[in-house]
Amino acid sequence: MFSVYSVAHALILAAPALAPTPGTRLRATITHMRLITFQRDAHPEPGVLNGDDVVSLRGAGFHDLLSVLAGGADALDRVQRWLYDPPWSQIVKAADVKLRAPLQRPPKIICIGLNYRAHARESKMELPEVPTIFAKFPTAAIGCGEPIVLPRNSTKPDYEAELAFVIGQRGRHIPAERWRDYVFGYMNFNDVSARDFQLRTSQWTIGKTFDTFAPMGPAIVTADEVPDPHSLDIGTTINGEVLQQSNTNDLIFKIPELIAHLSSVFTLEPGDVIATGTPSGVGFARTPPRWLKPGDEVVIRVEGLGDLRNPVIAEE
Ligand code: ZN
Numbered sequence: 001m002f003s004v005y006s007v008a009h010a011l012i013l014a015a016p017a018l019a020p021t022p023g024t025r026l027r028a029t030i031t032h033m034r035l036i037t038f039q040r041d042a043h044p045e046p047g048v049l050n051g052d053d054v055v056s057l058r059g060a061g062f063h064d065l066l067s068v069l070a071g072g073a074d075a076l077d078r079v080q081r082w083l084y085d086p087p088w089s090q091i092v093k094a095a096d097v098k099l100r101a102p103l104q105r106p107p108k109i110i111c112i113g114l115n116y117r118a119h120a121r122e123s124k125m126e127l128p129e130v131p132t133i134f135a136k137f138p139t140a141a142i143g144c145g146e147p148i149v150l151p152r153n154s155t156k157p158d159y160e161a162e163l164a165f166v167i168g169q170r171g172r173h174i175p176a177e178r179w180r181d182y183v184f185g186y187m188n189f190n191d192v193s194a195r196d197f198q199l200r201t202s203q204w205t206i207g208k209t210f211d212t213f214a215p216m217g218p219a220i221v222t223a224d225e226v227p228d229p230h231s232l233d234i235g236t237t238i239n240g241e242v243l244q245q246s247n248t249n250d251l252i253f254k255i256p257e258l259i260a261h262l263s264s265v266f267t268l269e270p271g272d273v274i275a276t277g278t279p280s281g282v283g284f285a286r287t288p289p290r291w292l293k294p295g296d297e298v299v300i301r302v303e304g305l306g307d308l309r310n311p312v313i314a315e316e
Contacts, residue, residue: 032222032224032225033048033079033221033222034048034049034050034219034220034221034222034306035047035048035049035065035068035102035185035219035220035222036048036049036054036065036099036102036217036218036219036220037064037065037099037100037101037102037103037104037143038054038056038097038098038099038100039097039098039099039100040092040096040097040098044064044100044104045057045058045064046058046062046063046064046065046067046068048079048083049094049218049219050083052093052094052095053091053092053093053094054091054092054093054094054097055082055083055086055090055091056086056090056091056092057079057082058090059082059086059087059089059090060078060079060081060082061078062075062079064104065102065103065104065220065271066103066104066105066106066107066270066271069103069166069167069168069184069270069271070269070270070271072168072169072270098145099143099144099145099146099217099218100142100143100146101141101142101143101146101214101215101216101217102143102187102216102217102218102219102220103141103166103216103220103271103273104138104141105138105141106138106141106271106272106273107138107269107270107271107272108135108269108272108273109135109136109137109138109140109141109214109272109273109275110133110135110262110272110273110274110275111133111134111135111136111162111191111208111274111275111277112131112132112133112253112258112274112275112276112277113128113131113132113133113134113204113277114127114128114132114252114277115128115131115132115251115252115253115276115277115278116246116250116251116252116277116278116279116280117250117252118246118250118279118280119277119278119279119280119282119285120252121280122280122281122282122285123285127252128252128253130261131253131257131258131261133262134203134204134205134208135205135208135209136191136205136208136209136213136214137209139209139211140208140209140210140211140212140213140214141214141216142212142214142215142216142310143215143216143217143218144215144217144218144306144307144308144309144310145309145310145311146212146215146310147212147310147311147312147313148190148192148212148213148215148292148298148310148311148312148313149210149211149212149313149314149315150292150293150294150312150313150314150315151194151210151315152314152315154194154196154197154207154210155196155291156194156195156196156284156289156291157192157193157194157195157291157292158192158193158194158195158282158283158284158291158292159190159192159193159236159238159243159244159282159283159292159298159300160190160191160192160193160236160244160278160282161188161189161190161234161235161236161244161278161279161300161301161302162188162189162190162191162234162275162276162277162278162300163186163188163189163229163232163234163248163275163276163302163305164186164187164188164189164216164273164274164275164276165183165185165186165187165229165255165273165274165276166183166184166185166186166187166220166271166272166273166274167182167183167184167268167269167270167271167272167273167274168182168183168184168185168223168270169181169182169184169270170267170268170269170270171263171267171268172263172266172267172268173263173264174259174260174263174268175260176256176257176259176260177256179255179256179259179260180223182259182268183223183229183255183259184220184222184223184270185220185221185222185223185225185226186220186221186223186226186229186302186305187216187217187219187220187221187273187305187308188216188217188218188300188301188302188305188306188307188308189214189215189216189273189275189300189308190214190215190216190236190298190300190308190310191208191213191214191275191278192208192210192212192213192214192215192292193207193208193213193282194207194208194210194213195207195283195284197210214273215298215300215308215310216273216308217306217308218306218307218308218309219305219306221304221305221306225304226304226305229248229255230248230249230251230254230255231247231248231249232247232248232302232303232304232305233245233246233247233301233302233303234246234247234248234279234301234302234303235279235300235301236281236298236299236300236301237298237299237301238290238292238296238297238298238299239296239297243281243282243283243286243290244278244279244280244281244282245279245281246279246280246281247279248276248302250279251276251277252277253276253277255276258274258276262274292312293312294312294313294314295311295312296311296312297309297310297311297312298310298312
């Protein structure tokens with residue numbers, strides 16, 4: 001328990017003392033946190049991962065993690081005050097709880113297709129001149145440790161390691177150069193895909209949004225822990241075998257452009273999850289193809305964001 005106090009204390013001492021100005025207040029307030037949703041009884045609750053411990057944020061008045069993100073700077077101030085000296089009853093061992101998707105129902109899950117050069121080539125598609133956008137529905141979201149359920153009606157289930165970013169501030173027509181003001185944090189993301197459904201028509205969403213096809217987490221790592229999201233190693237291993245291995249420096253459309261492009265069409269809101277695309281090495285482009293199968297364990301790892309680990313089971 002000493003560690004919770006001392007780490008939280010160190011974080012508060014490290015908090016920027018500059019007076020916040022409008023638009024930059026969110027960024028100035030975040031201080032190095034790994035935010036999770038976990039379950040120790042009947043209901044999921046929001047928390048902060050701190051080494052081997054979890055500090056629940058329920059006692060600080062937060063029903064879920066989305067309310068922390070949507071609450072802006074005031075909510076983050078409250079979280080930090082809470083972490084300074086949380087009651088014993090609100091501290092649990094991480095090993096004793098189940099992780100859930102950090103955001104149980106993200107307002108939007110937006111995915112970018114063909115956003116790594118080598119993946120566009122292996123897919124035998126032209127390099128895109130504008131970002132390819134599709135969606136997953138909130139019902140697809142699962143967390144670290146929860147099973148990916150292979151649908152009965154697909155024979156071509158596949159994996160895709162991705163870096164996702166999470167929006168922390170509402171905005172429309174956001175200039176590319178202000179992107180950092182809108183990114184709350186980052187997560188590992190697995191864009192699980194049923195290739196037969198995806199490629200049967202020109203619209204991909206139907207093959208991308210089966211229940212459980214949006215594993216994310218284990219935590220939202222706040223943006224200040226990731227100085228440059230465009231130079232992170234990214235990869236997939238299944239049952240220990242390395243299948244994808246790349247770096248986010250190969251992204252075609254980077255986060256500033258994506259935020260400007262998306263927000264030129266619709267409002268970005270706190271809790272929106274944007275998955276930036278996958279590098280080469282996916283199952284359908286292999287010879288022979290490497291489809292997901294029951295009994296697999298898929299691990300997605302983006303540098304600095306922990307391991308997103310999901311077992312694979314068949315739909316009953
Ligand atoms: Zn993808």
